[in-house]
Amino acid sequence: MKIKKGSGSNATDLIAITLGTGVGSGMIANGELLSGMNGTAAEIGHIIAEPHGYPCNCGREGCLDTIASATGIVHQAMDHLLAYPNSPLGIRYRENGRLDAKDVFDLAADSDAASEHIIDHTADVLGFMIAGAATIINPSAVIIGGGLSRAGLPLLQKITHYFKQYALPRISEQCDIRLAQLGNDAGMIGAAYLVKSKLNKVAPSFGILAENESD
Template sequence: MTDKKLIGVDLGGTTIKFAILTTKGEIQQKWSIETNILSDGQLIIPDIIDSINHHIDMYEMNKDQFVGIGLGSPGSIHFAEGTIKNAFNLNWQKEVFPVRDIEKGTGIPVTIENDANVAALGERWMGAGDNADDVVFVTLGTGVGGGIIANGNILHGAGGAAGEIGHVTVDPNGFMCTCGKRGCLETIASATGIVHVARDRASEYAGSSQLKAMLDDGQDISAKDVFDLAKEDDDLAVIVVNYVCESLGFALANIANSLNPKYVIIGGGVSAAGKFLTDKVDAAMQKNEFSTIKASTQLKLATLGNEAGVIGAASLIKVD
């Protein structure tokens, strides 16, 4: 089996990433194509098929070398049928059949999973998770996503919504979330949430602050700007970052208290703030964890970056 290969596919709203990997998770080739969402997204699956077939030919490989294709996708996954629906950023309003269609088009078996879950699997297998059986992965990007691995398996839940860490309520009277309820973690700790918090706090702040001056001047700011200014002890930025990290640590502590994972891993664009972020979040977590959790659960930064999705997708393939 050592000469066998895996294909991982990470399907996003703007880009589709591909990789050919060994069965040990080592990436040997990778490439990407633009996601064409025109015509109700009907071109996406044919594009995936064509790209895989083209690259297998280009690398002078044959299909018998491949154990399978793992695909991570947004939307609602129907595992028994191998279908996806309600992937709105792909323009998939109706059900699509990637397992049936990609298998037919490539001649290689296909397994699918939610995109946040495959990122969690990738970090668990080849990244910060050290292949531990119990891992919680949270991504801080435009939104807040997550995946929960317990006893080596992704948790899906009765409705397929397990791991929706972004919708853990941290402030019942907080900002309105796109999901329809108030105070979700996503409204505070996502990149957009951090900017929202900054604008909200700036409206009540009367001191001296570069962040305040930028906002009052009508400048567009980013979560990176807020963290960079906080690192320079800008008073308003420190207030914002402390609130964000306290809220994130509170949510993650309660998840850790419920699941007792070996690792809680933070990834996504906001995680680029590095140790400055994790030190504050870890302090907030420990303040809200009971003793056994403090001793056995560790907070870590993700290490795989954009490769987590393709690696995690490939890990869906069962290798004998």
């Protein structure tokens, strides 16, 4: 598939990642969207980041999706509050009867060490994965969007820090990690569109996998 003019046409090598309830991703290499045999290429969210980690909706355990998404951040926070019920995370959970990723970002902004650690760990795992993915296509940019990206610059700075720590310098020196800003950058809109269309393709293929596995 050729990239349409005006939507990512100036980015020939690009990684787009959406951090929402899950991790969506798409990659453009040499001006073409990577799709693979059945549309599953570049599914960074389903690279295993932690063997024997949290269960993933793909049927395996420890995918990036289970750590670096809103769901993943809540997983990490629940682990912490079970061990430390009187921590700020535990108190927040009891007050509201639930916990979401925004609570963790808010408490991290209030210097709660456990919440800061969760955000830091999430950025570390993301930076590590992006560094690996970037080695494959040598992108000019990694664009991060989705609900979690609303945490904005502090999250982006942490991801960039870890990306630079893990990536080949020849790759990180030429690669910008930036937040998706609709209306501001046609390339980003194109990338987001591509991620979305890829996700639509991937969902049914997981259904087929699940059917085959139950045979």
